[in-house]
Amino acid sequence: MKNVSFIVILLLLGCGQPAPSAEDIATSSRNTLQWQGVYHGVFPCPSCDGMDTTIELTxxxxxxxxxxxxxxxxxxxxGSGTFKWxxxxxxxxLDRGHIYQxxxxxxxxxxxxxxxxxxxDAERYRVDKVTNQTKVNTHSPSQ
Incomplete structure (x- = not known):
């Protein structure tokens, strides 16, 4: 009886989140998008006028x-580092803890x-891909 209970518990725990199917993996952003590039935006900031952010993914x-x-x-x-999918x-x-969709x-x-x-402010938590025609406005102390 203990074995049956153990198997039922394992099945219930394993059903919490289904594994991605082969089709899901084949159509994922990682495999279908040109995700490499430069992204820029200004995130909301409670103690400043905004967090001007530029991220380059390679x-x-x-x-x-x-x-x-x-x-x-x-x-x-x-800073720089690595990320995982x-x-x-x-x-x-990102290895520094930030999570992006x-x-x-x-x-x-x-x-x-x-x-x-x-x-x-939900839409402000977004960085847009920079194209050749788009210029990133970076702020520096000398400006």
Whole structure:
């Protein structure tokens, strides 16, 4: 009887989140989009005028990030590292902890539970892919 109970518990725990199918993996952002490139946007910031953010994603799984706290801190942050894809191939997790959902022309910053941020500023938690015609407005102390 103990073995049957154990098997039932394992089955119930295993059914919580289905594994992605071969079709899901084949159509994931990782496999279908040109995700490599430069993304830019200004995230909301409770203690500043915004977080001017530029992220460059390169293959195999590397990133460079630049952020500037607008209106409060003249010292920009620059860093680099690696990221990993979640099992669906639609979300990347930077080694510094930021989580982004990947779309054809932008990335959405997600919360720690992998959910889109909601509320009146929801669309501001997005960085758009920079094209050759788009110029990134970077802020520096000398400007």
């Amino acid at each position: 293959s195999p799984n590397h990133y460079i990030i630049h952020t500037v706290r607008l209106g409060s801190d003249p010292h920009p942050y620059s 979640d099992k669906t191939g639609n979300i990347i997790i 990947v779309y054809p022309e932008h990335l959405y910053l997600l919360d720690v539970q992998f959910n889109r941020i909601t509320g009146p």
